Amino acid sequence: MIDLKVADLPAFTHTPIDSISATHARVVEKFGTHTTRPLAYRLKQLESFYWALKDAEPALLEACSLDLGKSAYEAYLTEVGWVLNDIVFMHKNLKRFMKDEKAEDTSWTNWAMNPIIRKDPLGAALIIGAYNFPIQLSLGPLVGAIAAGCTAVLKPSESAPNAARVMQRVVEESLDPEGYAVVQGAIPETTKLLDCKWDIIFYTGSANVGKIIAKRAAETLTPVVLELGGKNPAIITASADPRLAARRLLWAKLLNVGQVCVSQNYIMVDRSILPAFLKELKQAFKEFQPNGAEDNEDYGKVINERQWQRLRDMLDSTKGKILIGGKTNKETLFFEPTVVQVEDQHDPLLADESFGPLIPILPVDNLDEAIRTANAIHATPLGLYPFGTKAETDKILASTRSGGASVNDAFFHASIPTLSFGGVGDSGTGAYRGRASFEAFTHRRSITTTPGWVEGLLDVRYPPFGAKKLKKLRGMTDLKPDFDRKGNRTGGGVWWLLGVSGSNK
Template identity: 40%
Template sequence: MSSTTSAILNTGTSSFSQVRSHLKNGFKTGRTRPIQFRKQQLLALAYLIKDNIPRFQRALASDLGRSDTETIVLEIGGTLGEAVDAYHNVAKWSKHESVPWSVNWFAMKPTIRKEPKGVVLIISPFNYPMWLLLGPLAGAIAAGNACLLKPSELTPAFSALVAELVPKYLDPELYAVINGAIPETTKVLELQWDHIMYTGGPRVASIVLTAAAKTLSPVTTELGGKSPAVIDPSCDLKLTARRLMWGKVANAGQTCVAPDYVLVPKSFLDQFVRACKDVLKDFYPEGAESSDSFCRIISASHFARIKGLLDRTEGQIVYGGSTNEETKFIEPTLVTGVNADDSLMREEIFGPVLPIVGVDDVDEAIEFINARDHPLALYVFSTNSAFKSKVIDNTQSGSAVMNDTIIQALAEGLPFGGIGPSGSGCNTGKFSFDTFTHLRSTLDNPGIMDYIMSFRYPPYNANKRKLYTTFMFPSLPARTAADGNGAPKWGILFIASVLAASSVALIGRTRLGST
């Protein structure tokens, strides 16, 4: 880190405007524009991760009680993949695009330029602190932006490690980290940013969006929600139980796309519950509390919130239910007999507690889902194509996955994001690049076009108005037609004029040649 940056970052919350100005000045130098520079920084980001895998594992074990293997599976592999994918594709992603050929506009060379937005802010949560901070950073770097990173105060070991490593590996004039809690975040949000990416819960998101509105800072949000799983009795029951329970207990359920509740036909409920119990016994043969494979809840307040939901449920705990406040342990828990207004259905659980709701049929399951906010993810377990299509075609969600859980967030080429209350915009891979990219439209109108478009200039008269309506109004298809050519006509006139001018010139040259 340069001495200037270090001094700014160590002067407290009152100097966050200086941090932003520092990054803005770095961006204004134009260093982020060349693709080669972006690739250098993306490669440095990849090595920041690879060189320090043991340190990241120790930090996340300290913050979350997470096993080294789970950290590799859930975060390190995917984050490293984001950086490498951006490294290999940034040149292709950044190329200017020509718009589809149009007879009306081709002479003006309409082009879409891919340009950086400027200085962006990434605010990440505690549950996947590496993937949700450094993954979007790869997209911001690829798009040519300067970036300020704000990791969660609930992961102090990880946040301190990132603050140490970023200035060692990346250009400190363009990329910086600030740590802190509510006061620091509040100060940062008082500033204008060229884009903000916030991942977290809806309560804080409303604060972020309110602050951003005051400075007209555009925002992308990923907010989670109550993601349902719909079970069809035709499913492969053993496979369904294993994949569903893994999605629920991974990271102790602290996953924004974890299955939050299950909708099961009442006639199939007992059979389904037995299968889930068997899986949990296989996962943790000596019990989850003594297992190195089971994570812990991030903080005392989050533990108390989840335990409170469990304590107030009117459902029946059929598996698990034990807790340990001292170690912030909550056992994987299955709860049946849960009604729509139960404590476990009032908010996202974000823990290893799974309410199971009995329904009469798939129609009731769809009605139950649609009576609530659009979820970030929706899961369907079935071997019946018509069943899967019926659920997906009649619901809305950020993503929809058949016969598995949470892996969609790691699938290359798919956008990751919500809809409505579960978030706006998306990220991962090229979608992160697109989020932090400004699509700048350009036209270069040649002088000859004034022979065609002179009707736009005053003084206006009946003849110009007639020309405008003749050549600029699109022709409409018949009212009963499904398609048709609705393009304005002046482009055709332009081609005709060019051809006519060329013909006149050719005739003139022929006559000169004959003399």
């Protein structure tokens, strides 16, 4: 596959719906053979997967350009290189991740039973990818499933068909065909996949579709990981550095044309610093795009006409004032980064997640107003971006909730491949990346082994019961507090014993 090009692949076609049940049965049956559990099998799959992706790198970069207009630099940074590094990290650490764990704080009466936590694969996984980062958000979870010893079916986004075609070729030519498969398609194919009983479903995408998947999964008590989006706020206090805030938040909207689930959806700026911030924002535009966005090869396009029209409708419906940008081209799916000053938290640009290069600015009178507004617009966004002093940003973090946060930056927390990433509440459930990807597809199975020689200790559990056995049970199991009735620290069991002995004198 070293010389593979997108044009060499078959055209994007939907998987026949009547074949999906058989694909599901195949990966379920493969998991039932237990051959995916050994470390050697998992390492072999990761190794083969790595080199297949490496060989297909030019085609993957080309696909990202065709689907999203991504430059080779951006596609490698956020897609191909990301997944390659993820595989290497998992390969190096998998043996350690798989090791049994000793139970914490085991009492002497339980020590003999050797309580441990074993890492069992959950089983057959369904992974539903997204279009904005079609490689990373599809193959990243798949790496976790392979590492955990699961089998899996991947359903890439049909909105990024070229990336989906390349990924299918890579999976089919590198991974065990009995354990891993790709299903292509849209709503009918996804619906058929959800008709099947899975051991875990991993979905990345919108909250509306996430609700549908959660409901379908609940019908069969299937656990889910939902990586959704949200109306992510950025808050710029009066003490913030306007230049740093402008540059860092603008970068977040230029990357992938703002089609990033953790990108800020709106920026609240203290009125006292608003003129300085807008000045720095205009300067940053000149530095990042000296010839404008339309002639910038590092700036991509909106994924398709439907999403472009949605963004255009949002911009047309706002009551705010356009300060920067506003140019669009439906034929090329171009949408210029557009800064709009709004005066109302109910403005259409803030009411929904834009998932594009719209940059609403909402002036606020003080930090307390910003916090109240952030909590009112979306109580549990995927990301939160406070700019200001440590005291101010600590107050923001203590007074809000979010899946993650980057202080004095834009979604840097989401750019660290080994840092656990996930939403909370409306922005999702579960987490992955790095070790968390392994754990997302793993069941922590508690196990004890009771030897015959402890039967003398276990007589307390056998009837008949009485005061003598209760006293013995208390002595074996009761933990002594390290606090008194007023909450003062007492030193725990040692000081408790000293106190008892002193009171008897």
